[in-house]
Amino acid sequence: MNKLKNISRIGFYSSNIILIIFYLFPGSILGCFLYNDCYKQPQITQDFIISSNHFYAFIVLTSLGVLSFHNTKKINLLSIYLFLLSIFLELFHIIIPNRGFEMSDLFGNIVGVILVILIYKIVIKYVKT
Numbered sequence: 535m536n537k538l539k540n541i542s543r544i545g546f547y548s549s550n551i552i553l554i555i556f557y558l559f560p561g562s563i564l565g566c567f568l569y570n571d572c573y574k575q576p577q578i579t580q581d582f583i584i585s586s587n588h589f590y591a592f593i594v595l596t597s598l599g600v601l602s603f604h605n606t607k608k609i610n611l612l613s614i615y616l617f618l619l620s621i622f623l624e625l626f627h628i629i630i631p632n633r634g635f636e637m638s639d640l641f642g643n644i645v646g647v648i649l650v651i652l653i654y655k656i657v658i659k660y661v662k663t
Contacts, residue, residue, distance in 0.1 A: 539602065546598040550619075553595060557623040560631040573632065585642035592620055592646025600654045609654075616647045 556563055561572035568576055579586045599612045620643030627633040 542598060543602040546595070546602045549595050549598055553591060554623065558626060558630060560633060581638060583638065583641070584645055585636065585639040588624075588639045588642030589646045592616070592643045593650055596647045596650035600650060604654065604658075613647070613651050616651075617644065620644055620647055 562575045563572075564576045565574040566572040575587070577587065578590055596616050599616060600609070603609050603612050621640065624635060624640040624643060627635045627639075
């Protein structure tokens, strides 16, 4: 079990670094590779009120974080970290060339974090009782 926790933590830390690189790159790294166009953003699914790509990215990142730290007292700190990370990374788009701040992206980030944390809190509440 300890080995699985170590693997999930490595995945969480690696995902953090990769996400930060993708966020701070002035353009689209995936667009450069997939379309040979650094200004074109690949779209997983159509957006509806929130940015689906941002929603999925933060669901994955938050899920890895919860898997890594679920049996520790750091879960509340993790929640705060991911919430603030989702806000600050989107705010950085204001100053990064070829990027722009969008409320739908910010909402996608925040909803992804909150959804996983809520599911975790509900599961923990009913598993313990």
